[in-house]
Amino acid sequence: MTITEKILAAHAGRAAVSPGELIMAQLDLVLGNDITAPLAIEEFIRLGAKKVWDPRKIALIPDHFTPNKDIKSAEQAKLLREFARAQGLTHYYEVGRTGIEHAFLPEQGIVLPGDCIIGADSHTCTYGGIGAFATGVGSTDMAAAMITGECWFKVPESIKFHFSGKLKPWVSAKDLILYTIHQIGVDGASYKAMEFTGETISNLSVEGRLTMANMAIEAGAKNGIFAPDDRTLNYVNPRAKRDFKIYESDPEAQYVAVYEFDASQIEPQIAFPSLPENCRPVSEATHVTIDQSVIGSCTNGRIEDLRIAARIMKGRKVNPNVRCIVIPATQEIYLTALNEGLIEIFINAEAVVSTPTCGPCLGGHMGVLAAGERAISTTNRNFVGRMGHPKSEVYLASPALAAASAILGRIGSPTELGIPE
Numbered sequence: 001m002t003i004t005e006k007i008l009a010a011h012a013g014r015a016a017v018s019p020g021e022l023i024m025a026q027l028d029l030v031l032g033n034d035i036t037a038p039l040a041i042e043e044f045i046r047l048g049a050k051k052v053w054d055p056r057k058i059a060l061i062p063d064h065f066t067p068n069k070d071i072k073s074a075e076q077a078k079l080l081r082e083f084a085r086a087q088g089l090t091h092y093y094e095v096g097r098t099g100i101e102h103a104f105l106p107e108q109g110i111v112l113p114g115d116c117i118i119g120a121d122s123h124t125c126t127y128g129g130i131g132a133f134a135t136g137v138g139s140t141d142m143a144a145a146m147i148t149g150e151c152w153f154k155v156p157e158s159i160k161f162h163f164s165g166k167l168k169p170w171v172s173a174k175d176l177i178l179y180t181i182h183q184i185g186v187d188g189a190s191y192k193a194m195e196f197t198g199e200t201i202s203n204l205s206v207e208g209r210l211t212m213a214n215m216a217i218e219a220g221a222k223n224g225i226f227a228p229d230d231r232t233l234n235y236v237n238p239r240a241k242r243d244f245k246i247y248e249s250d251p252e253a254q255y256v257a258v259y260e261f262d263a264s265q266i267e268p269q270i271a272f273p274s275l276p277e278n279c280r281p282v283s284e285a286t287h288v289t290i291d292q293s294v295i296g297s298c299t300n301g302r303i304e305d306l307r308i309a310a311r312i313m314k315g316r317k318v319n320p321n322v323r324c325i326v327i328p329a330t331q332e333i334y335l336t337a338l339n340e341g342l343i344e345i346f347i348n349a350e351a352v353v354s355t356p357t358c359g360p361c362l363g364g365h366m367g368v369l370a371a372g373e374r375a376i377s378t379t380n381r382n383f384v385g386r387m388g389h390p391k392s393e394v395y396l397a398s399p400a401l402a403a404a405s406a407i408l409g410r411i412g413s414p415t416e417l418g419i420p421e
Helices: 003-011 037-046 071-087 101-107 122-130 139-148 173-184 206-219 230-236 303-313 331-339 342-348 399-408
Strands: 022-026 029-033 058-061 116-119 133-136 150-154 157-164 192-197 223-226 257-262 269-271 279-281 292-295 323-326 374-377 393-396
Touching: 003 022, 003 116, 003 133, 003 192, 003 223, 029 037, 029 101, 029 139, 037 071, 037 139, 058 071, 058 101, 101 122, 101 206, 101 331, 116 122, 116 139, 122 133, 122 206, 122 223, 122 230, 133 223, 139 150, 173 206, 173 257, 173 269, 173 279, 192 206, 206 223, 206 230, 206 303, 292 303, 292 399, 303 331, 303 342, 303 399, 331 342, 374 399
Parallel strands: 029 058, 029 116, 116 133, 157 192, 157 257, 192 223, 292 323, 292 374, 374 393
Antiparallel strands: 022 150, 269 279, 269 393
């Protein structure tokens, strides 16, 4: 079996499962945020449920419209808060103690290798970066899972993506996943497990793997996943709050397709509007002027990302025609960046530093675009109207490119600023 099939089999109480089978699986965690959980809570109440199945295994994270941007968002956050208190939930974290859900849960050791996780948010697939099966569901599925502790799945077929070769200067995990989506399309892995392997992957940080797993959904995948290794364990062991189990694919596991990519040939990528698959090398995008640069989100708001951006922005100023918004993904990341002097670098560069929030990624707040404006962003989607007005444009990129572009006033790379990797 593949790693995905092994995790699902274990949680279904089965010796083995095969792609296409319908199974019921026990869950290790059920996740909701301030947009999706209120709907699940309403359904929970409508069904007549009184208590959640296990208050230790439900996480409610207010992160999308927080700190609350208006009365409606305040009411939604209040509903989460009151439900969490009434149910005695272990994993409810108030503003000031949390951050963006998909950065916060791995950081705190709440999600672990071998877990089976659902979340009422499509980017729940992030946790595959540490070797968990994690996928997004609707709010009604979340409600049922809060009551029963289980969820039904069709076992997905798996696609293997094998990367070899040394990365070029300024090429990152974000570039690898954008390149992959460009190769297969936004529906190229529809309801499939995307499994990432190879020497290039082994040399990626856990933060980089979380970035790649995060965007598996942008290829239509059910989940993205990496087999845990020593890097994973070095990340997980100091954080883990409970025991976990490591799974890996068998050598004879079956894949519906296998892709072999020479990573040494991949250039820094830019996803043009209005699909993540619409990628080009940055060298073909230097004519595009920008109004805003966003560095953050559940895709690229971790400390590794901020360090890269700060290195590029140190001693430089954001272009006078550009607004640069830096969003640390969690409070812990924010504090680390503060202690390392990164926040000072951003402020001296005339960027604005936001409290942890999803904010502009979904056109929520803290950087919504007007008609005709263009943004380069380290977020995960660039659909029409994703970050604001339907006539605005979003270009997806890595933190290195977003930082360099903020300085240049147009899409470009650190190389143009004379910065060696």
